[in-house]
Amino acid sequence: MKTNQPVTPVNENSALQTLFYEQLQDIYWAEKDLVKNLKKLAGAATSEELKTAFESHRTETEGQVKRLEEVFVAVGEKAKAKKCVAMAGLAEEADELIKDTEKGSMVRDVALIAGAQKVEHYEIASYGTLAALAGILGHKEAQKLLDQTLEEEKKADTVLSGIAEGFVNASALQEEK
Numbered sequence: 664m665k666t667n668q669p670v671t672p673v674n675e676n677s678a679l680q681t682l683f684y685e686q687l688q689d690i691y692w693a694e695k696d697l698v699k700n701l702k703k704l705a706g707a708a709t710s711e712e713l714k715t716a717f718e719s720h721r722t723e724t725e726g727q728v729k730r731l732e733e734v735f736v737a738v739g740e741k742a743k744a745k746k747c748v749a750m751a752g753l754a755e756e757a758d759e760l761i762k763d764t765e766k767g768s769m770v771r772d773v774a775l776i777a778g779a780q781k782v783e784h785y786e787i788a789s790y791g792t793l794a795a796l797a798g799i800l801g802h803k804e805a806q807k808l809l810d811q812t813l814e815e816e817k818k819a820d821t822v823l824s825g826i827a828e829g830f831v832n833a834s835a836l837q838e839e840k
């Protein structure tokens with residue numbers, strides 16, 4: 664979605680406002696769930712670099728939960744979480760990746776990065792849409808906040824790619840079945 668839409672006065676009763684509010688509840692649930700899951704991913708990672716990356720994104724995610732609470736205030740809605748089926752599925756998939764890979768192996772890290780990047784891409788798509796909707800609905804402050812998180816998610820994704828390409832993929836290549 665493009666964000667350069669004309670600014671229209673906020674219409675609290677529009678169907679689009681309802682959709683926007685529901686999408687906010689979805690990502691609010693997803694971020695809260697992710698705080699727990701990033702702890703699990705950090706615990707399961709082999710390399711110190713990946714553990715640190717997961718831990719620092721966990722702290723960042725706690726900030727994103729708070730920022731979403733500011734977004735709810737900015738748009739005049741109550742902060743509510745609604746189960747995000749997609750994020751729940753991605754968390755389940757990450758559990759399977761942990762089960763299916765050997766503890767202490769670099770293949771484990773390759774798998775965890777793959778799972779975490781699916782999460783980041785889901786979030787990038789979600790925040791891109793939310794920021795665009797905030798813009799079109801005339802919620803300027805909310806749009807700014809959502810854009811801020813969008814940038815953080817893109818950076819988190821880049822960090823994960825850097826770790827994979829830096830040494831994880833190459834080390835995993837040396838491991839036997």
Ligand SMILES: [Fe+2]
Nearest residue numbers: 694724727786
């Ligand atoms: Fe996030």
